[in-house]
Amino acid sequence: MPKLYLDFAQSLTRLRSYIEQYNERFKTGATVDGKPTFDLNKKLRGQHRDLMQFIIRTYAKELNGQEAGAKALRPFRTNSVALGTAMDCSPRTIRNLTARLLDARIILEKHHRGRKRCYDLVINPAVFACQGFEGDTVPVSYTHLRAHETSLHLVCRLL
Numbered sequence: 646m647p648k649l650y651l652d653f654a655q656s657l658t659r660l661r662s663y664i665e666q667y668n669e670r671f672k673t674g675a676t677v678d679g680k681p682t683f684d685l686n687k688k689l690r691g692q693h694r695d696l697m698q699f700i701i702r703t704y705a706k707e708l709n710g711q712e713a714g715a716k717a718l719r720p721f722r723t724n725s726v727a728l729g730t731a732m733d734c735s736p737r738t739i740r741n742l743t744a745r746l747l748d749a750r751i752i753l754e755k756h757h758r759g760r761k762r763c764y765d766l767v768i769n770p771a772v773f774a775c776q777g778f779e780g781d782t783v784p785v786s787y788t789h790l791r792a793h794e795t796s797l798h799l800v801c802r803l804l
Contacts (some may be wrong), residue, residue, distance in 0.1 A: 651705035655774035660697055660751070663772050664689045667749050689749055692734075696742050697751060699731060700766065701773055708775070720756065720765035 671687045704721045725736035725743075732739065743766075746752045754767040 649708050649775055651701075651708050652774040653702060653705050656701050656705070656772065657698060659774060660694065660701065660772045663751060663769075664694055664749075667751075687748075689745065689751075692732075692738075693742055693745055693749075693751075696728070696732060696739070697746065697772070699728070700768070704768065704773070720754075720767045722758070722763060722765050724763045726762070 668688050700721060700723070703723075707721070725739040728739045729736040743752065743755065747755060751769050751772055752766050753769050754765075756765040756767075758764055
């Protein structure tokens, strides 16, 4: 069975591209010194990008080298305290950043797990690149995620 390899550099390129396309939607049409202005309440900023880079890096460490299959594409399990400690900010800041990333559909779903405030994040497959060792691209699509869904690892359901 092929092994998974999440390409961090290519994933960062995809993430930057996704954020740029998302932010383009919020240009106000006005210009200041010849540069377009943005609705800053909706725009994704550096902290959003930094948080996703950290999540992708950590997720890559979990996935790399595992067999491609049912357990390889499970959601990323974390909590706001752990992310806040790693990012040197408060858990409240992490919750705010995560909420904006959910609005932007970079994080598709957030499933809370029990009393210890752990949650699973289902990351949009458009922002990470998963490859086999031979360089073959392993398809990582919503349909693929749903095919490996279990009661413990639910995937986003579009109704």
